Structure formats: C-alpha cells, structure tokens
Amino acid sequence: xxxISSVILLLALSVxxxxxxxxxxxxxxxxxxxxxAVHSGKAxxxxxxxxxxxxxxxxxxxxxxxxxxxxxxxxxxxxxxxxITVKHSGKVLEIRDGSLMDHARVQQNEANGKDNQxxxxxxxxxxxxxxxxxxxxxxxxxxxxxxxTSNGVPVIVHPATGAANQAFKIVETKEKLPAPAxxxxxxxxxxxxxxxxxxxxxADGNVWLADTGFTDGETVDRxxxxxxxxxxxxxLYMTEHYSMTAFSYAVPNGKYMVNLHFAETYDxxxxxxxxxxxxxVQGKEFKDFDVWAxxxxxxxxxxxxVPVTVTNGKVQITFTENVQSPEINxxxxxxxx
Numbered sequence: 001x002x003x004i005s006s007v008i009l010l011l012a013l014s015v016x017x018x019x020x021x022x023x024x025x026x027x028x029x030x031x032x033x034x035x036x037a038v039h040s041g042k043a044x045x046x047x048x049x050x051x052x053x054x055x056x057x058x059x060x061x062x063x064x065x066x067x068x069x070x071x072x073x074x075x076x077x078x079x080x081x082x083x084i085t086v087k088h089s090g091k092v093l094e095i096r097d098g099s100l101m102d103h104a105r106v107q108q109n110e111a112n113g114k115d116n117q118x119x120x121x122x123x124x125x126x127x128x129x130x131x132x133x134x135x136x137x138x139x140x141x142x143x144x145x146x147x148x149t150s151n152g153v154p155v156i157v158h159p160a161t162g163a164a165n166q167a168f169k170i171v172e173t174k175e176k177l178p179a180p181a182x183x184x185x186x187x188x189x190x191x192x193x194x195x196x197x198x199x200x201x202x203a204d205g206n207v208w209l210a211d212t213g214f215t216d217g218e219t220v221d222r223x224x225x226x227x228x229x230x231x232x233x234x235x236l237y238m239t240e241h242y243s244m245t246a247f248s249y250a251v252p253n254g255k256y257m258v259n260l261h262f263a264e265t266y267d268x269x270x271x272x273x274x275x276x277x278x279x280x281v282q283g284k285e286f287k288d289f290d291v292w293a294x295x296x297x298x299x300x301x302x303x304x305x306v307p308v309t310v311t312n313g314k315v316q317i318t319f320t321e322n323v324q325s326p327e328i329n330x331x332x333x334x335x336x337x
Contacts, residue, residue, distance in 0.1 A: 029212050031073070032073055032172075034171045034173060035168050036064065036170075037167075038164045038168060040142070040148070043063070043064040044070065044072075045060060046058070046069040052089070055091065055109045056109065057108055060155060066173070068086075068088030068089075069088045071173065074170075075211055080120050082119055082121060083211070085111075085197045090198040091197075092197045095135060095157060103158060104138075106154075110221060112220065115135040116135040119131050119132060121170070124167065139157060141165055189333070190333040191207070191331075192208060192330060193210060193236060194219075195220055195241045196210050197219075208236065212249075213247050213248055214246070215247070216246070217241050218243055220239065221239045227299060231301035237263040237329045241327070242328075243325040244319055245320075247316070248315065248316050249333060253313060257305060258306045258334075259303050259331070259332035260331060261301065261328070262301070263298075263301045263302065265298070269324070275290065275327070276323040277327075278319075278322060279318060281315075282316060284308065291327070301329075
C-alpha cells in the first residue's frame with residue numbers, strides 16, 4: 001500500500017506540472033454555473049433532485065433543468081484550486097471517502113477544507129474544461145466512457161484520456177449570489193465569511209460572501225456545536241481560513257474601515273502564546289498578534305478595526321506565521337466618508 005500511494009503521489013505531481021503549463025479558469029465566484037458533459041450534452045447534478053441534500057449523494061448526469069441541484073458556485077480556495085458548492089444543499093463536491101484510487105466517485109458533503117474537496121479547472125482548445133482533483137490528479141469522467149449518455153450515469157475520477165466524456169462546458173447562468181449590502185455613496189460593504197463554502201446571513205440580515213480573496217492556506221468548518229461568546233453571530237466564527245499568506249479584494253479608491261474578525265476555536269490552542277502571527281493591512285503592521293490574548297480566551301470573538309486609505313484599487317492584507325499558523329474568521333470592508 002505504501003508503494004501504491006507513492007506511485008499515485010508521483011502521478012499527481014506529474015499531472016500537476018503539465019496542468020501548470022495550461023490555461024486555468026477565471027470564474028466569477030458570485031455567479032452560479034451549469035456543468036455540461038460534452039459527450040452527452042447533459043448537465044451534472046446531485047442525485048435525488050432538489051430534495052437531495054444528504055451527505056454522500058453522488059454527482060451524476062441528467063437532462064438540463066436549471067434546478068438548484070444542477071447549479072454550482074466556484075470559489076477559489078487556494079491559488080489555482082476551487083471549492084465547488086452545490087446551490088440547493090450548500091454542500092461541496094468531493095472525492096468519496098478521500099480515496100486516491102482510480103474510479104472513485106464524486107459526491108457532495110459538508111465542507112472541511114481537505115484536498116479531496118479542491119479542484120483545478122484546465123481550459124482546453126475550444127473552451128471546454130477538464131476538472132481535476134487536487135488530491136489525486138485524476139479528472140472528472142462519466143463512468144462507461146463516451147458511450148455513457150444515459151441519465152443517472154455517475155461521475156468518477158480517472159486518469160486523462162483526452163476523450164469527450166472527460167470534457168465539460170462550464171456555463172454561467174443569469175443567477176447571481178446576493179450582492180453585498182449597500183453603503184454610502186453608492187458603494188458596497190464587503191462582508192466575507194472566511195472558510196465558508198456558502199453565504200452566511202447574520203442576525204441583522206446582512207449577507208456575507210463565501211470564502212474568497214485569499215492566497216494559499218486551508219479552510220475548516222468546526223461545525224455548529226461551538227459556543228462562541230462576545231458576538232450576536234456565533235455562526236460567523238464556526239469557519240476559518242488558516243495558513244494563508246495574503247488577502248486581496250478589489251474596491252474603488254477611497255477611505256475604508258477594515259474589520260478583521262477572529263476567534264480561537266482550535267482545541268489544541270489552550271492559552272496565550274500558542275498561536276502568534278503578524279499581519280499588515282494596507283501597510284499598517286500588527287506584530288505578534290495573539291488571538292487568545294486579544295479576545296480574553298478561547299471561543300471568544302474579537303474584532304480588530306483598521307482604518308485605511310486605498311489608492312491602488314484594492315484592499316491588501318499580508319500574513320506571517322510566528323508561532324502556529326495565522327487564522328481569520330471573517331473580513332468586512334466598509335466605505336468611510
């Protein structure tokens with residue numbers, strides 16, 4: 001088994017080096033997309049229709065209907081890799097059971113930030129895409145080959161063959177995710193729920209975008225059992241993005257208040273000094289930042305408010321690890337007069 005795993009890893013690295021030379025996707029994370037199998041003209045969907053919201057339901061092909069179980073959001077989770085969220089369930093696509101084997105099936109599940117839930121999209125001549133698993137280097141494939149055109153044929157992963165049953169059209173629909181709440185001067189408040197695979201509505205009805213804008217790192221969803229104090233929105237702190245090196249979001253030039261939301265939710269951090277990192281916001285430096293110390297303990301929300309002036313068309317944050325990896329739970333960018 002150890003030898004097989006090594007061979008698979010070498011294959012994935014080899015495939016990844018080839019893909020790095022090809023054109024990758026540039027998709028709008030605020031749009032919903034259909035994924036159409038080129039060989040059959042049918043849409044990928046989660047089995048069970050719009051009521052199919054359970055973990056473990058398979059990805060398959062069917063006649064295009066435009067229903068929520070056939071619509072997907074592509075959110076860049078790491079450089080070159082996307083998390084693919086299903087509209088009707090809010091869950092993400094993954095390789096079943098984290099398998100590294102050929103012919104493993106694709107299914108939906110709760111987001112956990114693992115590599116089997118990350119995919120890169122490689123654009124081919126003609127505008128079609130191959131959808132490649134980060135964990136294996138294998139691509140989406142309709143079981144049965146180019147002759148598999150029936151409804152209900154499952155999606156598996158398989159080494160590249162160049163056949164049409166491994167090629168997909170990614171079609172943007174007219175449906176958009178909710179826009180950020182309006183603010184002064186016609187500009188928008190940007191709210192991002194770091195680590196989340198879906199939008200989040202807070203206690204005031206504001207909609208927070210799913211995780212976007214980060215460079216590198218991983219995401220994690222701690223579930224709904226945590227008791228987060230010092231906030232009316234504990235759900236905002238259940239997810240986090242960690243080990244990132246940077247964040248960037250395009251905005252008009254002007255003055256902003258950047259609110260950085262933190263809570264220490266990792267159960268192996270039990271006191272101050274165990275997670276310390278530094279970051280800069282538009283050049284303003286925060287050295288040796290300790291979430292536990294700032295919040296007054298674990299499972300407590302803390303918001304660092306940073307006034308900034310943007311002159312280059314984007315809010316930029318850099319992160320540097322000191323002790324343990326940097327983490328963040330949410331970011332707000334609020335226009336100021």
